[in-house]
Amino acid sequence: MAPLVAALPSLVLLVTLPPGSFGGPWAAWLPPSISGLSGSCVSIRCRFSFPEELRPPSIHGLWFFGSPYPKNYPPVVARSRGGRVHESFSGRAQLVGDPALGDCSLELRPLGPELAGKYYFRGDLGGYNQFSFSEHTELDVWDGPALSVPAELVAGTEAELECRVPDNCPEWRPRLSWEGAEELLEGSARERRRDEDGAASVWSVLRFRPRRRHGGARVTCRVTAGNGTLGWAANATLDVQYEPQVLSVSGPGEVLEGSAVVLSCEAEGRPPPLLAWFRGPAVLQEEPSAAALRLLLPRVQPDDAGTYSCVAENRHGRHNRSVELHVAYAPRPPTLNGTLWVVAGEPLTLTCGASAHPLPIVSVSRGRRLLAVALPSRNVTVTEGHRDFTVTTPGRGAAGVVTVTGVLTLRGTLDPRLAVVCSAHNPHGSVRQQLRFHHPGGLVWAKVGPVGAVVAFAIVIALVCYLSQSRRKKAAGSPEVTPVPPPAGGGGT
Incomplete structure (x- = not known):
């Protein structure tokens, strides 16, 4: 029934x-x-x-x-x-x-x-x-009141705690109160009673807006009856979730090429965030539910210099902080560019450049005489005013590269030992590159290394072939063409 x-x-x-x-x-x-x-x-x-x-x-x-x-x-x-x-x-x-x-x-x-x-x-x-x-x-x-806490408390989002007790003893009516609620901003409580199917209950609802600092706070619902002779209580520790925050990123500002580098990141968030190290869009390392993450670069190279970002992310948000890494290295062998051959007396354009960090001091010398010095720290170029050398536009090309451009004019009797030297140095080392000239006859040859030698040799062969072919044509009786001078006065009919 x-x-x-x-x-x-x-x-x-x-x-x-x-x-x-x-x-x-x-x-x-x-x-x-x-x-x-x-x-x-x-x-x-x-x-x-x-x-x-x-x-x-x-x-x-x-x-x-x-x-x-x-x-x-x-x-x-x-x-x-x-x-x-x-x-x-x-x-x-x-x-x-x-x-x-x-x-x-x-x-x-x-x-x-x-x-x-x-x-x-x-x-x-x-x-x-x-x-x-x-x-x-x-x-x-x-055993005590039933204290209901939302499955998820999110910082900044309104939430409710509910405390409920049965009210089925006519002699002892329960009275409810909250303890610890005074720490909750914007908190308010209200009490209600329900009688359903012959069974009654009383409950109180505490409405508030949690903050990050409320995480770990203890809230108590206390029940008394019989003029305080009977008492019960239920406690809840608030687990407030919030978007992550990268607290710190650390690492050396500058390291020497070949060194090992450790970049460290610390973050917080509820739930614990996914931590990841980025360089540009590339993910270098990541760790779920982590409070800290270290990134090891075992042997840094100049290409490893740049911006590294630590990103913390959970379902409530995302936050990041960055650290800049500089890699110091000695100058790379300088590049000394010039025309492969020139005629004595004509100008020869030279460019001397070298890459390093910190930026190198680049100098150009001829023999023992210093012709020009580029001082990147002062963003100036100093020249000695040599009559065979004029500095035009000093500047910087790619990152970490210092260049000096000059025009060298070879005049008069040429020294068989004529050479131009490009040097570069910084606190971590120095290098130099030499451009030596050869001048058979009226030509001046610039020896710039194996590739330049091959090109120069090809030019010589082509010139010899051209002269031989011209002589054969003359021996075969090629008619001579004598130019006819224009009429006196240069007038026309």
Whole structure:
């Protein structure tokens, strides 16, 4: 037989009916479930009816625990007339309703976890007119209030904490209060009561907007009853989630080429963020749910110089900080460029350049005489004003490269040992490159290395072939063409 509490909530109230006024079949109305605080009490409101034609001389009742059927020998909780009850309920259970009036209400006190379970009522009208109702109440005994915390508290987002307690002991009405809530900004609490299916509860809602600093804060819902003689409490430690923050990035500002470098990053966030080291769009290293991440560069090269970024990311946001790495290295062999060959007396354009960090001092000399010096730290170029050398436009090309451009004019009698030297140096080393000239006949050759030698040799071969072919043409009787001078006066007809 299904419970009728939901359909007939008014029947839960105690209504005085004279004997013999019962009608309809055997039926009972009681809350399907009820709860109470340990050490407090609970009152189970109960009504029942039986067929009117029975007209019993007396009406009694009793409560069973765990089963409605006597053949199962369930513990007897309470009786409306004298008789033995189970020792667990002796002095703690009382059938406070009057079965003669259809009231089967039961009261239990003090509550303990051993009293939790199912309670069944059995009507006794004498003789064979006894009936065990399948409708029952299941009692739940709480150790304290139920404190509900949202599955996720996010900094800056409004949240609610709910504290709920049963209110089924008429003598001891619970009172709720919050402790630790004063630390929560914009916090407000309100209390409500609900009576549903014959079981009542009271709850308080604390609404607030958590901040990062509230993480780890302890909030307590405290319940008192009986003018403070009874008390319970439930605690919650706030786990506030928030977007990540990169706290620090560290590493050497400048290291020498070939050194090992460690870049370190520390971050925080809830949940712990994914940490990653980036260089440009490339991910160099990453670690999930980390508070720190180290990036090892075992042997740095000049190409490793640049900006490195540590990025922290979780589902609430993303944050990054960067560190700049500079790699110091000695000058690379300078490049000394010039025309492969020139005619004596004509200008020869030379460019001398070298890369290094810090930027190198680049100089150009001829023999023992210094012709020009580029000072990148002062962004100037100093020249000696040599008559065969004029500095035009000094400047910087690619990053870390210093160049000096000059025009060298070779005049007069040429020194067989003529050479121009390009040098570069910084605190980590120095290098030099030499451009030596050769001048057979009226030509001046610039020896610039193996590649230049091959090119120069090819030019010589081409020139020899050209002269030989011209001589053969003349020997074959090629007619000479004598230019005819224009008429005197240069006038036309």
